[in-house]
Amino acid sequence: MIALSLAEIAEIVGGQSYDIPDPSVQVTGSVVIDSRLVAPGSLFAAFAGEHVDGHDYARVAYEAGAVAVLAARAVGVPAIVVDDVQGALGALAREVVRRLGTDVVALTGSSGKTSTKDLIAQVLQRHAPTVYTPGSLNNEIGLPLTALTATSETRHLVLEMGARGIGHIRYLTGLTPPRIGLVLNVGTAHIGEFGGREQIAEAKGELVEVLPQDGCAVLNADDPLVRAMAPRTKARVLLFGEAEDADVRAENVRLTDAGQPSFRLHTPSGCSDVTLRLYGEHHVSNALAAAAVAHELGMSADEIARALSEAGTLSRWRMEVTERPDGVTVVNDAYNANPESMRAALRALAAMGKGRRTWAVLGPMAELGDESLAEHDAVGRLAVRLNVSKLVAVGDREASWLQLGAYNEGSWGEESVHVSDAQAAVDLLRSELRPGDVVLVKASRSIGLERVALALLDGGVEGEVAAR
Numbered sequence: 001m002i003a004l005s006l007a008e009i010a011e012i013v014g015g016q017s018y019d020i021p022d023p024s025v026q027v028t029g030s031v032v033i034d035s036r037l038v039a040p041g042s043l044f045a046a047f048a049g050e051h052v053d054g055h056d057y058a059r060v061a062y063e064a065g066a067v068a069v070l071a072a073r074a075v076g077v078p079a080i081v082v083d084d085v086q087g088a089l090g091a092l093a094r095e096v097v098r099r100l101g102t103d104v105v106a107l108t109g110s111s112g113k114t115s116t117k118d119l120i121a122q123v124l125q126r127h128a129p130t131v132y133t134p135g136s137l138n139n140e141i142g143l144p145l146t147a148l149t150a151t152s153e154t155r156h157l158v159l160e161m162g163a164r165g166i167g168h169i170r171y172l173t174g175l176t177p178p179r180i181g182l183v184l185n186v187g188t189a190h191i192g193e194f195g196g197r198e199q200i201a202e203a204k205g206e207l208v209e210v211l212p213q214d215g216c217a218v219l220n221a222d223d224p225l226v227r228a229m230a231p232r233t234k235a236r237v238l239l240f241g242e243a244e245d246a247d248v249r250a251e252n253v254r255l256t257d258a259g260q261p262s263f264r265l266h267t268p269s270g271c272s273d274v275t276l277r278l279y280g281e282h283h284v285s286n287a288l289a290a291a292a293v294a295h296e297l298g299m300s301a302d303e304i305a306r307a308l309s310e311a312g313t314l315s316r317w318r319m320e321v322t323e324r325p326d327g328v329t330v331v332n333d334a335y336n337a338n339p340e341s342m343r344a345a346l347r348a349l350a351a352m353g354k355g356r357r358t359w360a361v362l363g364p365m366a367e368l369g370d371e372s373l374a375e376h377d378a379v380g381r382l383a384v385r386l387n388v389s390k391l392v393a394v395g396d397r398e399a400s401w402l403q404l405g406a407y408n409e410g411s412w413g414e415e416s417v418h419v420s421d422a423q424a425a426v427d428l429l430r431s432e433l434r435p436g437d438v439v440l441v442k443a444s445r446s447i448g449l450e451r452v453a454l455a456l457l458d459g460g461v462e463g464e465v466a467a468r
């Protein structure tokens, strides 16, 4: 964080100082909520969680070098006391970002936020110092904590924004007002909490409503609910996608034999060829979104294409490819799943597995409501059409739909199996995998199918894992 005295911080957050002998002492380090991350010069923000209360760690934090604690009550060590610690953290972030004058890029969407944010960060870093959300810390606490890591060097601040209801994005944009706002897609994630797709679009679209006139709304031309957000903003609109009228678009999209998408990138300032190091064609949309943001910030098509082609995965379990020493390739995409990314992952598996045996270890896709049966059935059928050698459907009802879809498409017998849980899948794979096989593992987050991928890697036939 930029250096601020305790007196300044107290004023910004409207707090009262307790046990502070010298209010001119400055916070020079980071703002943290976990006392184990405190370093000399930190400000420790005490949150009362479900299981632990940060206030109980105030002294530990102070002894580890925290200058003071941002707290809801006096804690016996220097503290700035406020009614609402979360609100105070937000106010501090808002003021720091305002003083720095850093350009904020905010992005939201139902899926692909973290993947796209990681791409944007890797592209913009080529251009100027960039601070970005680590992992998926996209809520009312993670977002201000990230913003507070910006320094006077920071030119771009790239922030992932998550929403579980109406008003959430508006709240986050109030903390770090963006100049560039990107909406990726409106899917079905958290549809239960929202009530329906229209409500999700309503909530995500709050991002473009807050953009200033000299700002830019970057919208997915291929998603009708996102495209329809254009009239909700005063800002200029930049469309990305495969649609003909998109400002930033991809042509000749194909998958290489390794399963990595390659395409010709068109931007208003030129064209250039891209081959991603990421797997699965859903990343084309993510890459185009990143390209549109980079274009808006002044990068040329060549610079963008080069940066995209060199970008790797910064966050785990998203099409994470590992070669085992025995030649088995494990593709861990167990972070999450929806119908579109299931199809993309299966196509990538088919491309990577040419001439090899391919295994699709698939579990339920959550939150599909009435469409659940049809979507699972369709994924099962696609596995057969893509010639996947063996489908292992893991779980209860949804898994039986996956298997039935496969069975009906190809009258499969032994090529598809239904197992009840992750352990059963591991046991099966351990006994049947042969050198050279490719295994994809994918399902919605809640089932925890990454355990299968991790078990295959840890307990690999030859033991040790080559690369993680």
Ligand SMILES: Nc1ncnc2c1ncn2[C@@H]1O[C@H](COP(=O)(O)OP(=O)(O)OP(=O)(O)O)[C@@H](O)[C@H]1O
Residues within 6 Å of the ligand: 109, 110, 111, 112, 113, 114, 115, 116, 136, 138, 162, 185, 189, 282, 283, 285, 286, 317, 318, 319, 333, 334, 335, 336, 337, 338, 340, 341, 342
């Ligand atoms: N453009 C996309 N379209 C559809 N699915 C995608 C897309 N990009 C990624 N995914 C899928 O979504 C999963 C989660 O990706 P990612 O973590 O990037 O999304 P997220 O929006 O940040 O999720 P969260 O809401 O958990 O933060 C991936 O494993 C992949 O299956």
Ligand SMILES: [Mg+2]
Residues within 6 Å of the ligand: 113, 114, 115, 135, 136, 138, 160
């Ligand atoms: Mg995320």
